[in-house]
Amino acid sequence: VADFYDRYEREKRKRALVDFDDLLIQAADAMENDPSFAAAQRWRFRHLFVDEYQDLNPLQERLLRAWLGDRKDLAVVGDPNQAIYGWNGADASYLTNFAAQHPGSEVIRLEHSYRSTAEILTVAASSLGLELGVSLPAPTRTGGAAPSIKGYANELDEAAAIVRAIHDNHGPSKPWSAQAILIRTNAQSAPIEAAMRRSAIPYRVRGATSxxxxxxxxxxxxxxxxxxxxxxxxxxxxxxxxxxxxxxxxxxxxxxxxxxxxxxxxxxxxxxxxxxxxxxxxxxxxxxxxxxxxxxxxTARTSGFVGWLKTTLNDGHQVGRDCVTISTFHAAKGLEWEVVHVAGLEAGYVPITHARSPEAKLEERRLLYVALTRAADVLSCTWAAQRTFASQTVSRKPSPWLAQLGSTISELEDSTKLISNPKEVLAQVRNSLHDRPRSSLAVRDIELERKLRVVLREWRAREAFRRNTVATVVLSDLALDGLARHRPTTTGELESLAELGWATREQYGALLLSLIASQLCDDKPSDLEDDRCASS
Incomplete structure (x- = not known):
């Protein structure tokens, strides 16, 4: 890396170019070494305000001190729980130690959250860990829906489900622009963008150029x-x-x-x-x-493809239109939407593969917290059991932090009272985890849904081969998805499943119930066996 960096520096000098870090270095040098220039700048900019102060790095802090001089006209705002730029040298201690570094300063604590519902804020807080020493804002909005966690067989199924959820949350008083899809890396957007285009949902990728x-x-x-x-x-x-x-x-x-x-x-x-x-x-x-x-x-022809492509890409990236935003966690910082879909919550993405040190993993937790707290009213989290990288299909595991989120969601759903203090819920979750394995909550449910999809797909393929027809004639993708998600166990529950047609229910109803029951029993912990499993 040092060898590459040395060549990079030489090439900049050769071409007489500077990068953004150089601008900061040269500005700080000028202020520190030229008193007249420094005096002019301090006279011109007499009061300094710095937002996102937890993301300040040493070079930026050096420039700020040079600009400030011996004055005290400085105001800063920040949240140590949202420190997510450690890779850029950011040091949150500039914020947490501000009072000590600037004697006589006044600290005003913003202790309430006016954006997210208590349910969303509580689940987001659990992403930071269940240690109660973490400083959390108190919610001002209660009575919202609990966030959801769902797993899918692959990234295509995940993208299709997100598109369905976006449609469900869109209406006359619910514009597309009230929703966002958040991903850890830009590379994850391709299947989501493809699904959005197929469904004719307008979208833009934040920070992307056309x-x-x-x-x-x-x-x-x-x-x-x-x-x-x-x-x-x-x-x-x-x-x-x-x-x-x-x-x-x-x-x-x-x-x-x-x-x-x-x-x-x-x-x-x-x-x-x-x-x-x-x-x-x-x-x-x-x-x-x-x-x-x-x-x-x-039957499309190439000449028509070019026109279609221009229309599609222009529609997909126009700023200012009523459209869904696709953004990375980092790029979403400081923004908010009524409905947020957080996708790709898998090990390797969350936390990212190269986050190996304890501090790097803590930063990844804070980054997840930032993503979850972009939601005001509705928060859904998804992951995929398989992803295709280049031409290789790779098995994936849910993020190790999903179990903790799932535990908190279960605690919220079990509660009959309004949530006023997230710390109380987190304390209950922490205590409950001593009595039950983490995988027995939301992640167990996700794994069961994934396994059931596999079983249903395999049965559908065998039946299609036997009947010499295509798989979707036997059981549509929509019906398969509904069966895996809702897992009916009685004829009445099967009849109430809107995705399943009457003919399919009549022909395969008993068999489908048997397949689902067998998976439910295989998945159920031994201490939770019931009569249905014993009789089946």
């Missing part, structure tokens, strides 16, 4: 626009090119492995690799979007 503004995209679309051929042919050819670019990228030597120590050669290697990776990423997106269109219009 694909259409990229020069390589413009050139590629210009070439595609000249092709008067089936889109399927074009996408197939482009996919072959994507494979070739992947092979090219894998063959490119990393700058640190080259025998040529010349800075110019090193910079060229970095530029070549970066350019190839950039072109590959764009081509992969174009292929994915082409496949999206082919799902709804298998």
């Amino acid at each position: 694909l259409l503004d990229d020069p390589y995209t413009k050139n590629l679309l210009k070439q595609l626009d000249r092709l008067n051929e089936p889109l399927a042919t074009t996408i197939s050819d482009l996919d072959v090119r994507v494979g070739e670019m992947r092979a090219e990228l894998a063959a490119v030597k990393a700058p640190g492995e080259t025998d040529d120590n010349d800075t110019k050669s090193d910079a060229g290697a970095v530029d070549d690799t970066s350019s190839l990776g950039h072109r590959l990423a764009i081509s992969e997106q174009i292929v994915a979007l082409g496949r999206d269109l082919l799902v709804t219009d298998p």
